[in-house]
Amino acid sequence: MGMHALPLIRTTTNSFLCGSLKNSSKSLVRRVINTTSNKQQHKQSRINTTATAAMEKHEFDYDIFVIGGGSGGVRASRMSSTAGAKVGLVELPFNPISSDTQGGLGGTCVIRGCVPKKLFVFGSGFKAEFEDAAGFGWDVDPNPKLNWSKLLEAKTKEITRLNGIYGRLLDGSGVTAYEGAGKLLDKHTVEITKADNTKEKVTAQNILIATGGRAVRPDIPGKELGIDSDDALSLDKLPKRVSIVGSGYIAVEFAGIYQGLGCEVDLIFRQPLPLKGFDKEIRENVFNTLKLRGINVCESTTPESLKEDGKGNIDLTLSSGKTINTEVVMFATGRAPNTTRPDIGLKNAGVELDSAGAIKVDKYSRTNIPSIYAVGDVTNRINLTPVALMEGMAFVETVVRGNDKEPDYENVPCAVFCQPPVACIGLTEEQAIAEGRTCDIYTSSFTPMKLTLAGRTEKAFMKLVVDTKDDKVIGCHMVGPDSAEIMQGMGVAMKCGATKAQFDSCVGIHPSSAEEFVTMRTKTRTVGPNA
Numbered sequence: 141m142g143m144h145a146l147p148l149i150r151t152t153t154n155s156f157l158c159g160s161l162k163n164s165s166k167s168l169v170r171r172v173i174n175t176t177s178n179k180q181q182h183k184q185s186r187i188n189t190t191a192t193a194a195m196e197k198h199e200f201d202y203d204i205f206v207i208g209g210g211s212g213g214v215r216a217s218r219m220s221s222t223a224g225a226k227v228g229l230v231e232l233p234f235n236p237i238s239s240d241t242q243g244g245l246g247g248t249c250v251i252r253g254c255v256p257k258k259l260f261v262f263g264s265g266f267k268a269e270f271e272d273a274a275g276f277g278w279d280v281d282p283n284p285k286l287n288w289s290k291l292l293e294a295k296t297k298e299i300t301r302l303n304g305i306y307g308r309l310l311d312g313s314g315v316t317a318y319e320g321a322g323k324l325l326d327k328h329t330v331e332i333t334k335a336d337n338t339k340e341k342v343t344a345q346n347i348l349i350a351t352g353g354r355a356v357r358p359d360i361p362g363k364e365l366g367i368d369s370d371d372a373l374s375l376d377k378l379p380k381r382v383s384i385v386g387s388g389y390i391a392v393e394f395a396g397i398y399q400g401l402g403c404e405v406d407l408i409f410r411q412p413l414p415l416k417g418f419d420k421e422i423r424e425n426v427f428n429t430l431k432l433r434g435i436n437v438c439e440s441t442t443p444e445s446l447k448e449d450g451k452g453n454i455d456l457t458l459s460s461g462k463t464i465n466t467e468v469v470m471f472a473t474g475r476a477p478n479t480t481r482p483d484i485g486l487k488n489a490g491v492e493l494d495s496a497g498a499i500k501v502d503k504y505s506r507t508n509i510p511s512i513y514a515v516g517d518v519t520n521r522i523n524l525t526p527v528a529l530m531e532g533m534a535f536v537e538t539v540v541r542g543n544d545k546e547p548d549y550e551n552v553p554c555a556v557f558c559q560p561p562v563a564c565i566g567l568t569e570e571q572a573i574a575e576g577r578t579c580d581i582y583t584s585s586f587t588p589m590k591l592t593l594a595g596r597t598e599k600a601f602m603k604l605v606v607d608t609k610d611d612k613v614i615g616c617h618m619v620g621p622d623s624a625e626i627m628q629g630m631g632v633a634m635k636c637g638a639t640k641a642q643f644d645s646c647v648g649i650h651p652s653s654a655e656e657f658v659t660m661r662t663k664t665r666t667v668g669p670n671a
């Protein structure tokens with residue numbers, strides 16, 4: 141049994157129902173537990189026999205109550221319920237643009253992150269495809285027209301569909317979902333404020349906070365004239381010019397999206413290269429490709445102010461002294477954990493934050509208050525959907541099933557859906573050197589076959605970082621077509637501790653870009669203390 145919590149899985153019908161179900165029927169948006177259904181009977185049959193008297197003497201509405209129905213919250217609640225716990229969840233009403241009072245089941249990833257962004261990446265990729273088609277003999281209209289409203293409508297329809305699916309997933313797994321804003325009143329009580337401002341209290345043995353994060357803007361004059369990524373995915377009209385501030389993955393992805401959709405794009409950032417934290421050669425490649433694709437890259441530059449020009453546009457003044465007259469300024473300057481917007485009552489329960497304003501948790505996602513846990517972006521560990529899912533699953537294993545389980549942050553693969561995309565796993569060359577490792581570096585830079593006939597000059601680039609101590613591949617990086625699809629398999633190999641010799645022993649798939657990863661025979665250089 142885990143040291144963090146007694147298993148929540150119960151022996152008897154009464155303890156399973158976990159005390160009183162006060163006010164439940166009138167409050168439910170989705171009333172999902174049908175006590176007379178087969179589902180319930182099936183669930184009871186899976187309840188294990190380890191309930192303790194200590195647990196049963198508490199009378200809570202729920203075993204687990206989750207605040208936030210995004211990636212982490214939905215996964216944790218569904219799996220907790222499937223494991224036999226009685227689970228409730230609260231999420232704000234649906235809206236593509238988030239606010240203190242609006243959100244929606246599915247969360248950032250589904251409604252205003254990964255999914256709509258990737259749909260726009262697909263949509264914007266056609267411009268280059270049309271251009272490239274000519275090299276393969278296609279006679280394509282040199283000025284194909286985009287119907288922005290149609291794309292926007294299709295995207296909104298799809299995220300609305302997914303939002304509905306998330307609701308049905310919760311229903312199907314027996315989670316009681318409430319629509320409203322959740323706020324801690326104490327370490328076992330959550331107050332739900334609904335759209336009509338009525339309030340309801342629910343109690344739970346354990347509370348999971350999964351309220352995600354939100355975009356932040358630099359504190360400069362006129363910042364309110366800009367937009368963030370939520371708005372950027374929902375603009376009524378496609379702008380002629382978009383100026384994006386930032387150089388993280390969201391900034392670079394939106395630069396590719398808007399450029400591909402036909403806008404003039406400026407990308408303004410403080411660093412000399414975009415994508416801080418990624419491998420330097422990958423960053424250089426992205427920098428060059430952004431420019432090759434016609435994006436106005438303003439590196440080593442910061443925005444100083446935004447001012448309306450009186451004609452419906454914005455004058456964006458930069459540290460270089462230059463002023464850009466633009467239609468839209470998008471800030472992609474970072475995200476902050478959602479601990480205060482809306483106020484989730486952390487102070488009422490005494491939950492501590494770290495210096496970055498994220499909820500402080502231990503390796504089991506437990507806060508300083510034993511009955512309160514937190515997963516996902518609100519804890520600011522690795523802010524990606526699959527990581528929030530992993531943290532949610534580890535929470536279920538630890539708290540509901542009673543087997544202590546830590547999320548595993550080693551070798552988490554990730555991708556940037558710029559065009560062409562970047563994907564990587566493990567250490568960058570710079571990180572490996574900083575860790576004092578001596579490494580062999582293998583690189584390959586080449587023109588992907590499809591681009592040869594297209595006449596495009598972009599290069600794909602791949603890198604393996606191999607520790608000379610044991611021949612293990614400790615870093616794998618790529619920029620080029622399909623890199624995200626390729627990297628998932630590399631991730632499995634690296635989780636298995638694959639060596640360079642094992643990479644080399646794998647027969648390539650020909651002709652593909654992926655085969656380069658198993659055919660890099662010539663070392664580019666050795667780096668580190670013993671190089």
Ligand SMILES: Cc1cc2nc3c(=O)[nH]c(=O)nc-3n(C[C@H](O)[C@H](O)[C@H](O)COP(=O)(O)OP(=O)(O)OC[C@H]3O[C@@H](n4cnc5c(N)ncnc54)[C@H](O)[C@@H]3O)c2cc1C
Binds near residue numbers: 207518
């Ligand atoms: C533009 C963009 C692109 C992204 N692209 C990718 C990508 O390609 N790949 C990837 O892995 N990750 C991507 N991410 C990151 C990913 O979306 C997040 O890491 C992930 O959604 C985090 O999940 P979460 O459960 O922690 O929070 P969220 O998904 O943000 O869910 C939190 C939920 O809590 C709700 N909430 C907040 N406060 C309350 C309250 N008081 N009461 C009730 N509900 C509340 C919110 O409405 C929200 O639905 C992207 C993010 C953005 C912004």
